Amino acid sequence: MIRQRGELGMAMFLLSEAVFFFLLILVLLVTFAWKYRYREGQPMLDAPKHNTALELTWTFIPTLIVIVIFFYGFKGYLQLAVPPPDSYEVDVTARMWSYSFRYPNGEQSNELHIPINTPVVFVLSSDDVLHGFYMPIFRIKKDVVPGRYNKIWVQATMPGTFDIFCTQYCGQDHSSMRNHVVVQSRADFIEWLGKLGGGSLPPVERGKYLWVLARQSGGEWKIVSDCWSSDLTLTTMESDAPQGAAIRTSQPRKS
Numbered sequence: 001m002i003r004q005r006g007e008l009g010m011a012m013f014l015l016s017e018a019v020f021f022f023l024l025i026l027v028l029l030v031t032f033a034w035k036y037r038y039r040e041g042q043p044m045l046d047a048p049k050h051n052t053a054l055e056l057t058w059t060f061i062p063t064l065i066v067i068v069i070f071f072y073g074f075k076g077y078l079q080l081a082v083p084p085p086d087s088y089e090v091d092v093t094a095r096m097w098s099y100s101f102r103y104p105n106g107e108q109s110n111e112l113h114i115p116i117n118t119p120v121v122f123v124l125s126s127d128d129v130l131h132g133f134y135m136p137i138f139r140i141k142k143d144v145v146p147g148r149y150n151k152i153w154v155q156a157t158m159p160g161t162f163d164i165f166c167t168q169y170c171g172q173d174h175s176s177m178r179n180h181v182v183v184q185s186r187a188d189f190i191e192w193l194g195k196l197g198g199g200s201l202p203p204v205e206r207g208k209y210l211w212v213l214a215r216q217s218g219g220e221w222k223i224v225s226d227c228w229s230s231d232l233t234l235t236t237m238e239s240d241a242p243q244g245a246a247i248r249t250s251q252p253r254k255s
């Protein structure tokens with residue numbers, strides 16, 4: 001997620017915190033080094049060996065602080081890990097050394113396009129080895145592991161074209177395994193999706209694909225709204241689900 005506001009505040013907080021503790025530790029270090037420096041003729045005193053009150057204090061207070069930090073961290077982790085239920089779903093397939101993207105209407109592209117202000121969940125799979133799906137602009141990175149589906153989601157808040165990288169060394173052309181994500185308005189996105197039109201598959205294959213898609217999703221298949229899909233076939237296959245909601249589930253999974 002792009003959070004422009006708040007990011008500067010967070011950076012200032014971290015910086016001031018770092019400066020505060022740096023100065024505190026430095027001043028205490030110099031002060032005590034000076035105060036307890038070696039002096040000729042001064043008798044050596046016994047150092048204190050045990051202080052229950054002190055030890056309880058420095059155990060419990062940090063424990064409480066760590067619990068609070070964990071609570072906020074876990075909240076953030078859950079937000080990152082669990083996509084909103086109405087997310088738009090894009091399948092990302094990684095292979096040596098490129099990405100391809102498949103949208104809920106079955107269309108496929110080599111460049112990623114997503115609509116703005118919409119939660120988009122990426123279902124990651126690999127055709128061969130381990131890759132790392134990384135979009136620095138959204139501060140998200142997730143491994144693409146052969147034999148399993150990983151998920152990561154974003155909600156873009158500004159339009160533009162941004163980088164996608166692979167972060168796992170996946171062979172000879174790993175460094176050229178780069179791509180782009182184009183964030184565009186919903187209208188532009190739908191227009192672009194429509195232009196992929198008829199798609200990458202020949203008609204017979206496409207029919208088969210749509211049939212499998214509808215069969216696999218069974219009763220679970222909820223939506224296909226006109227505004228999201230250039231694909232009327234799927235909409236008419238729909239039986240009792242409400243019309244006009246966003247697309248939920250999508251692609252037939254490789255078995």
Ligand SMILES: [Cu+2]
Pocket residue numbers: 094095097130131132166167168169170174177
């Ligand atoms: Cu890779």
